[in-house]
Amino acid sequence: MNHLSYLKEQLDAQPNLQYVLSSHNWSTDFLRFYHSQTNYNISKDRFSIGVKMWRGKKSYAFAIDQPDQARIDATLAEALGIIDQLSEDPDFVDLESDLTLAAPSKVPNNIEDIPLQLKTQILQELADAAQPHNFEIYGTFICNHSTSRIINSNGMDKSSTGSPIYLEVKAVHNQSQVTVLETWGGEDFSRFHLPTFKARLLDKIAHCANPVVDVDPGYYDVIFAPRCIAELAQYLAWGMSARAIDQRSSYFEGKLDTQVFPTYLSITDDPEDKDIISQDYGSDGHIYRPLKLIDKGVFKAFFCDNYYSHKTGLPKNGNTGDCLRIDAGDKSLEEMIGGVKRGLYISCLHYMNFINMKETSITGLTRDGTFLIEDGKITRVVNSLRFTDRIERIFKNILALESTASVIPFSENYDTFSISSVKAPHALVKDFNISSSTHTI
Amino acid sequence: MKALIKDILNKTNLPDVTFADVRITLTDQESIWFMNGFLRGFGSSLGSPALGIRVLVNGCWGFAGSSDLGAASIDKAVHTAISNARSGSRFMQEAVSFPALPATQAEYHFQPKIDPFKMDKAEKLDYLQKLAKAIQPQGKIVYSTVSAQFYRQEKYYANSEGSYSHCTYYNTLPQMNVLSADGNQTQSRTWPGDMSAGRAGFELFYQHDFEANTQRIIKEATDLLDAPVITEEKADIIIGGGHLALQIHESVGHATEADRIFGMEISYAGKTFVKPEMLGKFQYGSPLVNIYSDSSDPRGMGYHPLDDEGVPGRKVDIIKDGILVDQQTSRHIAHMLGLEPSSNMKGSFADDFPLVRMTNFCLAPGSGTLEELIASTEHGYLLDFTKTWSIDDNRNNFQFTTEIGYRIDDGKITGIVKEPTYFGITKDFWNACDAVCGKEDWEYYGTFHCGKGEPGQAMLLSHGTAPARFKQINVSVNI
DSSP states (O other), rough: OHHHHHHHHHHSTTTOEEEEEEEEEEEEEEEEEEEEEEEEEEEEEEEEEEEEEEEEEEEEEEEEOOOOOOHHHHHHHHHHHTTTTSSSTTTTTOOOOOOOOOOOOOOHHHHSSSSHHHHHHHHHHHHHHGGGGGEEEEEEEEEEEEEEEEETTTTTTTEEOOOOOOEOOOEEETTTOOOEEEEEEEEEGGOOOOHHHHHHHHHHTTSSSEEEEOOSSSEEEEEOOHHHHHHHHHHHGGGHHHHHHTOOOOOOOOTOOBSEEEEEEEEEOTTTTTTTTOSSSSTTOOOOOEEEETTEEEOOOBOHHHHHHHHHOOOOOOOOSSSEEEEEOOOHHHHHHHOSSEEEEEEEEEEEEEEEETEEEEEEEEEEEEEEEEEEEEEEEEEEEEEEEEHHHHHHEEEBBBOOOOEEEEESSSSSEEEEEEEEOOOOEEEEEEEEEEEEO | OHHHHHHHHHHHOOOTEEEEEEEEEEEEEEEEEETEEEEEEEEEEEEEEEEEEEEEEETTEEEEEOOOHHHHHHHHHHHHHHHHHHHHGOSSOOOOOOOOOOOEEEEEOOSSSSOOOSSSSHHHHHHHHHHHHSSSSTTEEEEEEEEEEEEEEEEEETTTTSEEEEEEEEEEEHHHHHEEEETTEEEEEEESSSSSSOOOOOOHHHHTGGGGHHHHHHHHHHHHTTOOOOOSSSSEEEEEEEHHHHIIIIIIGGBBBBBGGGTTTTTTOOOOOOOOGGGGOOOOSTTOOEEEEEEEOTTTOOOOSTTTSSBBBEEEEETTTTTEEOOOOHHHHHHHHOOOSSSSSESSSTTSSEEOOOOOEEEEOOOSSSHHHTTTTTTTEEEEEEEEEEEEETTOOEEEEEEEHHHEEEEEEEEEESSEEEEHHHHHHHHHHEOOGGGOOOEEEEEEEEEEETTTTTEEEEEEEEEEEEEEEEOHHHO
């Protein structure tokens, strides 16, 4: 009998106990490189089980890394001794009851399928391509593999497997430190096309030949690269949760079915989009299905798990905003840049933080390729800049969206390293508030 | 465990392995979280094992980590670490190298005054429950939390040079927070602020005097709803220790991690404006600014007798009389810079690759009390309790917002301002420092959440500081 089955048997034997039992078997192969050479190679694996249990409205949780029967017995005995001493959470009603199973899918093990030798060959080819331009490459080449299972006392028993890949390459000029970024993410490595990746990286490097300049603080028309729009949407989505409503920090409080953004802005949390790294279930096991968040500018739904559904009265779903798609528009990137008299092209954002979450006020910086647009053309590299603005304002000021959307991978860098993606187009935004310059690249 | 870790080390004893180290950690963590007066989360993870094996082969690092300390897993990890280094060395230009160090043996076991893992659970929960009830929603307070995180780690380290250490550390992170609302506006106040963690057990709650501050944060959060904002372009600001700890952390601590000079962190955390040629010459701050890294001070969470590559804990001046004089380094980077290694290499858990990390990173005390400093300020603001922070990837341009600012006129506090925001360039800011308070106001602050590296690691570390004053800082930001 495996540990999970054993633990389930022990929990089932307890009177008046509700529980959620989960296991997570995670591993990564992680190559980090700098100055066009290996920094370090990491292989890492971790197996853990977690239990959250309720007796009435009293709850206690524990996790065991690398469990064995003796530790399970000891930890469970301690937990059962604690739970009745605890005070109640009056808002707890019941556990998730959605038993819908995701359609079975075949997930590769990319740790096995992409050996280190292949990774270093790819990186060497990219390094060789950047070198004649006096650029070196820095970044990460990651393959993860994880298997998760969630069981609860309402009869839920669901498993899911994922094996995302994340390649992030920053090309940095040896003298000026001007930096550009190219990334690829997904689960199907056959969709990675090295010549295309290399061509895109070299195209970005080509924009860096002109001198670096500074710009004054002020309001600028900007073209945001898909990575920026994706990240801004992720921050905006924090306010789209029932939890944020409950904590009185949601910008969207009282705005359901209200026109909040221009009609050409639609955002969906869509695990079924073939380009996006998928999710089968939400954190409490509810099936993860497409959820329209912003439909033609109208706010339509909150992410809401079972607990907060009971607490707020909002309909529950399995969504967590890990599969965001911002719909493409109708302009080519050339048209969008061509329409800017004097503005900025911003490739990446950095160290963004809310000043006031409810107001969506933020500050952050540009990074890895900020360019001046003059008379409809990208002309010069600009030092990294600080912005202070409201995401609400930024999205309301979108003037045009690119006609194609790109998939942007992101890594969640705390706890067990996870990889997700967002699909987004370039966006033209008016009056973006640049509040100061860093005077550096 | 000592025999096991040495046995693992012996397995790495191969001709092409020029250096190896092995770590094992056993970690206990407990978290308790009250929301709006009610217990919402109580959980623990006890005895979590982790193993990390790092080897240097052909001048390239290879690493394997696991939560499984079984024999088969250990053999696999040894094999994988060596294989990773050999594979990685095919994509190398300059081999990693550093001088050998003498073998060091160390034992250290911290004992908190009140062990949070052994104390009576009812007593612990009752205390926190009373705090939670005291700040639960009332009047314009619409949301409140009380939280406690307790951490205990037992750590074993051994390397191929014969060094060995066995240590036990306890750390605690206590916090409470209230949110006020008025229409669409919200304001918040925390106690004791964002940098409230420390090397201690449950006694840290008593040291921070939580009970005496519940009504204070309720009143201030409520008053902030009607408070003005700063309207000047520039102002003199006094920064309280809790927030100054973060300013030190972001604009000096990370900036002087020397792995950033060589681009080892470009892909995530970023680089630094500091260059090797600045050492000994660069006027980082005013002559009052003395900043040091001290992993030999057991009062802070950054204390260790040996770091995670066998360098004994030590105090290193980073900024002396305003001049940049040293860096936080690994053995490899110190060798490249011609410096002595500073004992700053740490991994959060044994299965994390060690990185250059802050330990106890401190601003040395000056003279005088905070009261005297306020009294000597004609007009300005006392800012404290971090609300938001941001800094560029060269650690050059920062912008911070605190929860509250106290207006100073003619040497007295005359009112409060909401969301005071200031920004600047690191060098200009530290050169504008015209006063650092003395020992009587100098304290350790700390965080559990310093993120760095990939895969990401959250480090627990401390900053010692007293309040300090900075002249004519930019405080005008149009939000």
